[in-house]
Amino acid sequence: MPASISPARAVGIDFGTTNSVIAMASGTGTAELVEFDAPGGTSSVFRSALCFWPEDSAPGGLAHEAGPWAIAEFLDFPQGSRLLQSFKSVAARATFEHANLFEKRLRFEDLGQIFLKHLLAHGEEALRNLPERVVVGRPVRYVGAQPDPELARRRYNAMFALLGREIHYVYEPLGAAYGFATGLSDPATLLVADFGGGTSDFSIVKVGPPGAAQRCVPLGSAGIGIAGDRFDSRIMDKLVLPLLGKGGTYNSFGKVLDIPAGHFTEFGDWSRLALMRNRRTLAQLAQLERSATDPPAIARMIAVVENELGYALYEAVGQLKRSLSSETHGHFHFEGPGLIIDAEVSRSDFESWIAPDLLRIGETLDAALANAGLDARQIDQVFLTGGSSLIPAVRRVFEQRFGPDRIASGNEMTSIAHGLALLGEAPDLHDWIALD
Template sequence: MDNVIGLDFGTTNTVIAAGSGGGSGLVAIEGPAGTEPVFRSALCFWHDEAVRGGLAHEAGPWAISEYLAYPEDSRFIQSFKSVAASASFEQASVFEKRFRFEDLGRLFLDRLRARADGAFAKPARLIVGRPVEYAGGLPDPALARQRYDAMFAGVADEILYVYEPLGAAYSYASRLSEPATVLVADFGGGTSDFSIVRIGPAGAPGPRCVPLGHAGVGIAGDRLDYRLMDRLVLPMLGKGGLYRSFDKLLEIPRSWFADFADWSRLALMRNPRTLAELGRLRRAAVDGEAIGRMIAVIERELGYPLYDAVGRTKRALSTAETAPFRFEGGGLTIEAEVDRADFEGWIAEDVARMEAAVDRAMAAAGVAPDAVDRVFLTGGTSLIPRIRRIFTDRFGEARIESGGELTSIAHGLALIGQEGDAAAWAA
């Protein structure tokens, strides 16, 4: 089938690939600085009386540009995919309006398609990647599917959902001519997913890739960002501090900081009710200035530069043993040197859960480590040395391959979409 679109709607980034003639090519998407295939999964809202309804919006790098120009007069939302399977998320309050997940999704999708210069008009078949395990506590896959269906309704003649690591596997298979048993590890912003596939010889009849087993965990790049945030930033915003309640001193509820560290909720904390509650907490806190800094970060919409600083440090630690962390804004200045060894200690619990998910995928496939011919790592988080060691320790460096960290899933999904039995891949 021609006129196929593979869509990797990611927690952090979104990528489109167009499939036809048995091939797959990435779609260049317009941005303020030029075109590129990676489009940030973000939205920005601001008041504009010239727009119907009085509320304008942009997506991707355009959203970031609008936010950076007018941070205090806009609302910036990123990583909203992380609440797709959350029953506790009902609506996001943005100024005077409320948006369901599917409303945010359609606004984002409309802007994405408009910036794709007609390449994503009305495909005959749309293959949408989905995680093996959704992010969040007690995720509800049926709810996520319902929300995805509403988000993508009418976009294509046929819509199929395929596990993201299977898309990466199909992309990787296009590099191989010989048969192989492959472990695909896909590390995104919100989830880490693992699939074992059997890749057949090129040109042989029947499906090129046969899934053998899969598993996932709702932990990935965003959680590792949180570990840095928790150690470097949150103590200066009051975490671990005390407040007065009648004649007692109690620890400030940690729920405040769990919300603050989550992109899907941080942008929504700038509302009168939450700020009023924080004002009362500041008056009761032993260190009221720390809560004041937290309020300033929320009121001045400093979430993006704060997380950007965290992300820069995390990425720097992928290639250096130490890296600087610096953030300044809202009356808060933090400067620190971070050792890779310390960072690896902070994420040890998360790494253990990723390793357990790899074990589950291997068990589901009935494959022993020595039967895995190759390991394909994809996703930005796969570049972190401690994450890579999960696989080098088990399989040896010689069997590890990587590439297309941000684009392999979309590329493979567009290839799958051209198969006559593409529905067999649907999750």
């Protein structure tokens, strides 16, 4: 059973693209993470995933689960269920209206409330009575080519209205910065870089001496919709999509034309890949298979969609990315109906694939410094958090600007929630709230 955390005065919720974490603060100057008795063992990290399947007892009904329980349900019955991951990435996307799930159409806020209900239920005693202070992290910049922050705020408001509390939104890296600052014994200018699944966000904070009336003052922030999921899509583009027809041609009225890249867009976005299994998309792919100059390649793409292989692909890609963070070479293996991929990948190959992304991340980091009116020499401490901060090429972006001695890392998955909970007790919380 998850440990009971009581009495809590504030709760911090890190609703992440890949994982979500909750922390509770009870006035002691520390915060406790909420743990979940998940199928794979107790964990404070709750996967941001949803699984849906038809409810047999009610015609047209829809059953669902979230977190690691959602993944377990999907693995037990992949052909009869739908798994959604990274659904947070559509929050600011105006083109996303709803997800078609069997006979139901669910908006972002519907998906969000379903997710929250399961999150609270699996938290059991720890989340039974939420305190009045609820602090929710949000990206500095949302995912997407033209993200709409006002739309995202409306959707977040509708989602978190389920909690029945006033919601205070704080930039995610500011939450991590506030938590990290509690461990500093001297004044410092602190830069925090948060690398999530969907966004890379940077915030700079002025930290005063312990006991100061206002210990931390936010100075500036910047963000970009490039992070772990983009790195995954680069691996997908290089190793998988060529076998599914990308770069191929088709016949049209006696002409040989390139297959439009739009057919493969969803494979680089896990929030959309799961939605491809619908009659319209499958009919379009079947027509493409008939006209393609390499029909077996399109048949493999159809097999990936029809057999719900997105999760297995996601896991294989993630495993390769993680292995290349600690080793100079990694083995990529994926096997499904009509498709087997075995490839050795070097870290240098991977780094060349993500080089354009690293360049834009570096430019955004420089923008955060400019927003704060500082240069790299004026930063005393750098804290890297989030799963992609473990990638050596990402870390080098910071070592080149600040030197390795000023860089710290740790608690990559939990630091944001921890800091958000502590912020919930701060008397100057209003100074940290994201207004857009």
